Amino acid sequence: RDNFIIAIDGFSSCGKSTVAKAIAKELNFVFVDSGAMYRAVTLYFLRNNIDFTNEQAVKKALDNIHIDFIPNTEKTLILLNGEDVSDAIRQMEVSDKVSEVSAIKEVRKALVAQQQQLGARRNIVMDGRDIGTTVFPDADLKIFMTADPLVRANRRFAELTLKGEDVTLEEVIENLAHRDHIDSTRAESPLRQAADAIVLDNSHMTQEQQLQFVLEHYNKKK
Numbered sequence: 001r002d003n004f005i006i007a008i009d010g011f012s013s014c015g016k017s018t019v020a021k022a023i024a025k026e027l028n029f030v031f032v033d034s035g036a037m038y039r040a041v042t043l044y045f046l047r048n049n050i051d052f053t054n055e056q057a058v059k060k061a062l063d064n065i066h067i068d069f070i071p072n073t074e075k076t077l078i079l080l081n082g083e084d085v086s087d088a089i090r091q092m093e094v095s096d097k098v099s100e101v102s103a104i105k106e107v108r109k110a111l112v113a114q115q116q117q118l119g120a121r122r123n124i125v126m127d128g129r130d131i132g133t134t135v136f137p138d139a140d141l142k143i144f145m146t147a148d149p150l151v152r153a154n155r156r157f158a159e160l161t162l163k164g165e166d167v168t169l170e171e172v173i174e175n176l177a178h179r180d181h182i183d184s185t186r187a188e189s190p191l192r193q194a195a196d197a198i199v200l201d202n203s204h205m206t207q208e209q210q211l212q213f214v215l216e217h218y219n220k221k222k
């Protein structure tokens with residue numbers, strides 16, 4: 001393999017995608033937000049009233065789901081069967097259900113395979129929960145991100161209210177705790193720090209400092 005793979009994992013709302021995007025831009029790598037894929041599947045399940053507990057229904061639904069990333073000057077768009085769902089997947093209804101959906105074995109199998117394909121033969125930075133442990137266990141650089149839960153909740157709350165979402169800080173705190181719990185305790189590739197991952201606690205760091213932190217480690221490994 002001669003491409004370089006950067007895996008960024010960690011808890012909900014740690015700013016993984018923000019750092020990943022900045023690195024991708026700096027190094028001219030492809031950026032993939034794997035959480036957006038789980039969110040798109042969740043949106044499809046909700047819209048089509050798919051019973052998550054019915055394996056056959058889940059399998060059939062997965063066959064009908066096609067996800068694309070379209071690089072755009074402003075932000076990468078995510079398409080669900082051709083429709084731009086970049087904003088729809090960030091709504092609370094999706095956040096409330098996404099961890100249940102992403103704990104389903106068939107869902108993980110389908111998305112992990114797609115993610116591995118996206119990273120084949122390309123320099124890539126992918127963020128998620130199991131990128132360094134399951135998707136790319138041989139990633140060249142693994143970062144595990146964490147931050148104070150209240151700092152994370154405040155960041156996410158500010159982001160959602162800016163977008164006009166009607167949520168309270170308590171709801172956001174509750175959602176993050178709920179997702180972290182399900183994500184860390186599920187049977188299928190739970191959220192875990194890979195043994196060879198470098199920890200980045202960004203509770204008190206600016207975005208620029210986080211970018212420099214990752215670049216420093218990249219320069220050591222490249």
Ligand code: C5P
Pocket residue numbers: 012013034035036038039098099100102103127128129130131179180183
């Ligand atoms: O990254 P984001 O918070 O948007 O991800 C949404 C949810 O998708 C997570 O809470 C987790 O349940 C799931 N996820 C996952 N594995 C990944 C990425 C996200 O299970 N690699």
